[in-house]
Amino acid sequence: MDLAFSKEEIAFREEVRAFFRDNVPPETRRKMVEGRHLSKDEMIAWWRILNKKGWGVSHWPKEYGGTGWTSVQHYIFNEELQMHPAPAPLAFGVSMVGPVIYTFGNEKQKQQYLPRIANVDDWWCQGFSEPGSGSDLASLKTKAERKGDKYIINGQKTWTTLAQHADMIFCLCRTDTNAKKQMGISFIVFDMKSKGVTVRPIETIDGGHEVNEVFFDDVEVPVENLIGEENKGWDYAKFLLGNERTGIARVGVSKERLRRIKDLASKVESNGKPVIEDQGFREKLAACEIELKALELTQLRVVADEGKHGKGKPNPASSVLKIKGSEIQQTTTELLMEGIGPFAAPYDVHGDDGSNETMDWTAQIAPSYFNNRKVSIYGGSNEIQRNIITKAVLGL
Amino acid sequence: MDFDLSEEQRLLKESIDGLLTDSYDFDARKKYQKEKGGWSKAVWGKLAEQGLLGLPFAEADGGFGAGAVETMIVMEALGKALVLEPYLATVVIGGGFLRHGGSAEQKAQHIPGIIDGSKTFAFAQLEKNSRYDLGDVATTAKKKGAGWVIDGEKFVVLNGENADTLIVTARTKGGQRDKSGIGVFLVPANAKGVTRKGYPTQDGLHAADITFTGVEVGADAAIGDPENGLALIERVVDEARTAMCAEAVGAMDESLKSTVEYLKTRKQFGVAIGSFQTLQHRAADMFVALEQARSMSMFATMAADFDSAKERATAVAAAKVQIGKSGKFIGQQSIQLHGGIGMTQEAKIGHYFKRLTMIENTFGDTDYHLRRVTDAGGLV
Numbered sequence: 001m002d003l004a005f006s007k008e009e010i011a012f013r014e015e016v017r018a019f020f021r022d023n024v025p026p027e028t029r030r031k032m033v034e035g036r037h038l039s040k041d042e043m044i045a046w047w048r049i050l051n052k053k054g055w056g057v058s059h060w061p062k063e064y065g066g067t068g069w070t071s072v073q074h075y076i077f078n079e080e081l082q083m084h085p086a087p088a089p090l091a092f093g094v095s096m097v098g099p100v101i102y103t104f105g106n107e108k109q110k111q112q113y114l115p116r117i118a119n120v121d122d123w124w125c126q127g128f129s130e131p132g133s134g135s136d137l138a139s140l141k142t143k144a145e146r147k148g149d150k151y152i153i154n155g156q157k158t159w160t161t162l163a164q165h166a167d168m169i170f171c172l173c174r175t176d177t178n179a180k181k182q183m184g185i186s187f188i189v190f191d192m193k194s195k196g197v198t199v200r201p202i203e204t205i206d207g208g209h210e211v212n213e214v215f216f217d218d219v220e221v222p223v224e225n226l227i228g229e230e231n232k233g234w235d236y237a238k239f240l241l242g243n244e245r246t247g248i249a250r251v252g253v254s255k256e257r258l259r260r261i262k263d264l265a266s267k268v269e270s271n272g273k274p275v276i277e278d279q280g281f282r283e284k285l286a287a288c289e290i291e292l293k294a295l296e297l298t299q300l301r302v303v304a305d306e307g308k309h310g311k312g313k314p315n316p317a318s319s320v321l322k323i324k325g326s327e328i329q330q331t332t333t334e335l336l337m338e339g340i341g342p343f344a345a346p347y348d349v350h351g352d353d354g355s356n357e358t359m360d361w362t363a364q365i366a367p368s369y370f371n372n373r374k375v376s377i378y379g380g381s382n383e384i385q386r387n388i389i390t391k392a393v394l395g396l
Numbered sequence: 397m398d399f400d401l402s403e404e405q406r407l408l409k410e411s412i413d414g415l416l417t418d419s420y421d422f423d424a425r426k427k428y429q430k431e432k433g434g435w436s437k438a439v440w441g442k443l444a445e446q447g448l449l450g451l452p453f454a455e456a457d458g459g460f461g462a463g464a465v466e467t468m469i470v471m472e473a474l475g476k477a478l479v480l481e482p483y484l485a486t487v488v489i490g491g492g493f494l495r496h497g498g499s500a501e502q503k504a505q506h507i508p509g510i511i512d513g514s515k516t517f518a519f520a521q522l523e524k525n526s527r528y529d530l531g532d533v534a535t536t537a538k539k540k541g542a543g544w545v546i547d548g549e550k551f552v553v554l555n556g557e558n559a560d561t562l563i564v565t566a567r568t569k570g571g572q573r574d575k576s577g578i579g580v581f582l583v584p585a586n587a588k589g590v591t592r593k594g595y596p597t598q599d600g601l602h603a604a605d606i607t608f609t610g611v612e613v614g615a616d617a618a619i620g621d622p623e624n625g626l627a628l629i630e631r632v633v634d635e636a637r638t639a640m641c642a643e644a645v646g647a648m649d650e651s652l653k654s655t656v657e658y659l660k661t662r663k664q665f666g667v668a669i670g671s672f673q674t675l676q677h678r679a680a681d682m683f684v685a686l687e688q689a690r691s692m693s694m695f696a697t698m699a700a701d702f703d704s705a706k707e708r709a710t711a712v713a714a715a716k717v718q719i720g721k722s723g724k725f726i727g728q729q730s731i732q733l734h735g736g737i738g739m740t741q742e743a744k745i746g747h748y749f750k751r752l753t754m755i756e757n758t759f760g761d762t763d764y765h766l767r768r769v770t771d772a773g774g775l776v
Contacts, residue, residue: 001398001399001400001401001405001465001694001697001698002397002398002698003397003695003698003699003701004397004701005397006397009397072397255776258774258776259776279770282770282774283766283767283770285770285774286766286769286770286774286775287717287766289714289769289774289775289776290692290714290717290718290766290769290775291688291718292775292776293692293695293714293775293776294688294689294691294692294695294718295688295691297691297692297694297695298687298688298691300397300399301399301691301694303397304397304398304399304400305399308398308400319683320683320684320687320688323684324684324688383677385680386676386677386680386681387673387676387677387680389680389683389684390676390677390679390680393680393683394656394676394679394680394683395656395660396656396659396660396670396671396676396679
């Protein structure tokens with residue numbers, strides 16, 4: 001057992017760190033630090049810088065533009081990215097639909113979609129959840145009926161993140177209504193500008209616009225847009241959801257936020273001294289840091305295990321990552337808000353893209369706390385994660 | 397970065413696990429508890445035979461030159477089996493003082509007896525008013541000729557009733573809470589003026605309150621600098637804390653295993669109670685707590701190689717916080733999920749709960765170590 005990174009890994013970290021320092025647009029970084037929304041253009045500009053460097057789809061196989069890094073290198077890259085901080089590559093394209101296409105898609109689909117995903121020429125969104133299908137995803141009702149060389153799609157998706165920016169959607173649709181619920185689902189991709197697609201914003205409790213409802217009304221999609229086999233979509237969805245096991249802990253995000261808590265709590269006073277000197281507050285902060293250190297180690301155990309034994313056999317500790325990672329993210333946003341106390345109150349009426357920034361540095365702190373309640377709900381709620389531990393680890 | 401055990405370490409784990417599977421089920425433990433002193437000389441002999449009592453000592457001193465990871469492996473196994481024998485007091489703490497502070501003569505005199513299993517040690521440190529502060533020492537060691545005279549009272553000395561040799565912290569100068577002026581002394585348990593009052597502890601181990609009244613020892617009794625022993629004490633106690641973290645992980649691991657087993661077999665309302673989601677999720681939370689604790693036990697273990705003494709100490713304190721929290725949660729929930737049977741002395745599970753509880757309160761509880769991490773400026 002050895003906790004230290006190798007000399008090569010340390011050099012790699014320096015390289016990654018220097019690249020972020022020299023190439024992340026300062027305005028993008030500032031908005032990230034302050035928890036503000038980035039505009040579509042700001043995000044795409046950064047992702048193209050990353051892609052030009054050859055790091056846009058780092059974990060893909062080399063033949064499709066990946067880097068061939070080790071598990072530890074991926075870990076270092078993600079941690080440095082989160083700590084800088086800079087926006088992570090668009091998960092819906094890079095981590096979700098991309099791997100499904102290069103694993104299950106045909107040659108034409110690979111050539112058509114993969115380079116455009118890497119360069120974010122297409123912004124992808126995810127059509128999984130429906131109003132009646134949240135944790136029970138397989139109960140989804142959106143229908144794709146085969147008519148000649150087309151699917152006719154009808155139904156509704158919801159919680160569709162950043163669909164307002166999207167060019168393409170990957171969608172789970174029911175293609176066989178008679179089969180058992182997991183069996184009749186297909187994985188279909190299509191253009192968001194197709195006739196019959198309507199996007200309606202959902203305003204979340206922080207006042208932000210991240211998620212949307214998406215309606216399909218007789219949307220015509222060519223059958224060649226089916227990925228893999230018809231009625232095998234559930235398998236691809238499971239593959240997709242199981243793909244990102246370690247990134248979900250977001251240790252780097254929490255580390256960066258802890259730095260910000262210390263920074264802001266040094267600026268706000270209580271009893272004639274900075275809040276950061278208050279023993280009670282400091283102990284809460286230390287308790288959070290200990291939890292985070294434990295999570296970081298748990299994550300490293302998973303990463304080291306994947307590096308050594310391959311991704312085939314999931315380390316049982318990996319199921320801890322989502323639960324603890326989301327809890328700690330929530331604690332950090334809570335502490336951030338607690339640190340500034342009454343100054344959390346003012347509400348900043350800003351545009352989607354962070355335009356009209358009228359308020360000072362405290363304005364995004366309460367919204368960030370409210371917004372982060374989502375992290376224990378999305379990506380398989382923490383209760384679903386406990387179900388997974390129950391079955392897969394404890395055998396109950 | 398590597399979290400796997402080496403080939404030798406894997407063999408060590410197999411060997412200690414095998415030994416304890418053969419000789420340390422819960423019924424055997426009950427028998428050992430009734431033996432004189434409250435633990436089994438035969439098991440201790442087997443540990444010696446397999447070389448486990450000599451693990452951390454240098455090869456030059458007759459040991460195997462093993463490191464913190466090997467101690468972690470052994471302690472985790474001892475925690476799983478709720479072992480009563482004084483490995484922590486003798487090998488980890490007694491051995492730790494000799495390894496880190498002992499002179500060549502002291503090593504030659506004491507280490508062979510530890511390795512062959514003929515001698516055990518106890519660390520007489522806690523005082524009436526010291527609580528968790530290692531630098532709060534009222535017991536005195538006054539110079540007399542070339543030697544020392546020790547006076548004072550020590551409490552809850554683990555293995556104090558049975559030990560052959562006591563390692564005693566005593567003040568050679570300064571006020572009760574001064575950081576300097578503390579010495580560490582080797583005192584034969586049968587020395588004139590040593591009075592021991594032994595008793596079982598809540599977790600089935602044995603301890604003693606010990607009074608030192610004009611106990612005379614030679615100049616060679618002092619381990620290291622008798623006026624500046626605190627750094628040595630802190631170092632050895634940090635190793636003891638690290639070892640206890642591993643022991644606790646073993647105990648938590650086994651607690652969760654037996655609880656899950658119970659959930660699978662106990663039937664109510666015509667079904668196994670493990671089919672109830674509220675109990676499943678509790679067990680899942682116990683698993684999360686266990687893995688976080690395991691990670692921090694490894695962190696403390698690997699921190700033994702950190703260059704900075706301050707970072708080492710903070711890592712151990714942080715681990716003790718995590719182990720304290722996880723241990724309390726897993727211990728309490730194990731009892732809850734076992735229901736009434738968990739309340740009985742007859743069931744094994746309550747004994748894990750009691751050991752975990754005592755570990756939390758030894759060498760600093762969760763609040764104490766949280767304050768240490770806080771005062772060190774945190775971990776990030």
